[in-house]
Amino acid sequence: MENPVILKIDRVGMHFGGLEILKNVSLEVKKGERIGIIGPNGAGKTTFFNILTGDLKPSSGSIYYKGENITNVANFKRTNAGIVRTFQRNNLLNELTVLDNLLLVLQRKHHLQNVWFKKRNEKKYPKLFEEANQLIKTWGLEKRANEIVKKLSYGEQRQIEILLGIAINPQVLLLDEPTAGMSQAETDYIVDLLHNLPKDLTVLIIEHDLEVVFGLADRMVVLYDGGILIDGDPNEVRNDRRVNEIYIGKEEAAAHA
Numbered sequence: 001m002e003n004p005v006i007l008k009i010d011r012v013g014m015h016f017g018g019l020e021i022l023k024n025v026s027l028e029v030k031k032g033e034r035i036g037i038i039g040p041n042g043a044g045k046t047t048f049f050n051i052l053t054g055d056l057k058p059s060s061g062s063i064y065y066k067g068e069n070i071t072n073v074a075n076f077k078r079t080n081a082g083i084v085r086t087f088q089r090n091n092l093l094n095e096l097t098v099l100d101n102l103l104l105v106l107q108r109k110h111h112l113q114n115v116w117f118k119k120r121n122e123k124k125y126p127k128l129f130e131e132a133n134q135l136i137k138t139w140g141l142e143k144r145a146n147e148i149v150k151k152l153s154y155g156e157q158r159q160i161e162i163l164l165g166i167a168i169n170p171q172v173l174l175l176d177e178p179t180a181g182m183s184q185a186e187t188d189y190i191v192d193l194l195h196n197l198p199k200d201l202t203v204l205i206i207e208h209d210l211e212v213v214f215g216l217a218d219r220m221v222v223l224y225d226g227g228i229l230i231d232g233d234p235n236e237v238r239n240d241r242r243v244n245e246i247y248i249g250k251e252e253a254a255a256h257a
């Protein structure tokens with residue numbers, strides 16, 4: 001049986017004042033798909049994510065999640081329902097350790113808001129610590145678990161954001177340029193991690209690094225001029241003349257600048 005549609009974007013439009021960023025964008029995402037979203041700077045990719053997370057309300061159109069219209073549902077409710085965007089770097093608590101940040105996220109996942117943190121006690125909350133330590137081990141983070149976040153490199157902090165997003169056990173994971181600013185080794189670590197995510201997790205990934213995104217996606221969507229230029233198999237998209245014109249044309253223009 002074919003996987004069900006988990007997200008449906010129905011004729012979404014977005015304008016900021018007179019500036020029309022998205023025009024009538026429609027897309028159906030099936031459970032477990034890995035969709036790469038590319039397009040030139042300013043094409044509206046992050047705006048599109050903001051609409052999916054509820055950080056922005058579209059000017060027109062609707063968003064459905066598991067068949068339910070969530071266009072007017074608040075962002076935190078969408079997160080609780082399983083639509084998770086990776087934590088932004090400035091959402092990490094920089095003065096705390098990696099482990100403490102993870103414990104806070106797990107606490108939220110288990111609806112234990114503000115319970116343990118005041119009187120942190122491994123004996124009192126053994127399950128929480130057990131889960132955190134298991135994730136630390138799975139992710140190979142043992143050496144960094146007790147490091148204060150602000151002491152980590154930029155790339156390491158970005159890795160932690162992604163790991164914390166995954167720790168919530170999302171159903172739809174939205175990754176906005178996950179490898180931006182990372183070293184090659186840090187990028188390889190994240191690519192490997194994303195390859196090993198549960199197969200039923202739906203992932204949408206905005207990424208400028210074409211090698212990374214073509215390596216991860218089983219479907220590619222190109223946003224251009226406010227709409228979807230092409231939506232299809234990565235090979236088909238890679239060989240599409242218009243896509244090549246956008247990318248190669250840009251590179252040539254830069255080379256001659």
Ligand SMILES: Nc1ncnc2c1ncn2[C@@H]1O[C@H](COP(=O)(O)OP(=O)(O)OP(=O)(O)O)[C@@H](O)[C@H]1O
Binds near residue numbers: 021048
């Ligand atoms: N809140 C806002 N108010 C006004 N204009 C905005 C707002 N958010 C985004 N924009 C504009 O919308 C356009 C699309 O921005 P967006 O960040 O979605 O593009 P993008 O495809 O993610 O670009 P990039 O690849 O550079 O990150 C840009 O021209 C941006 O300046």
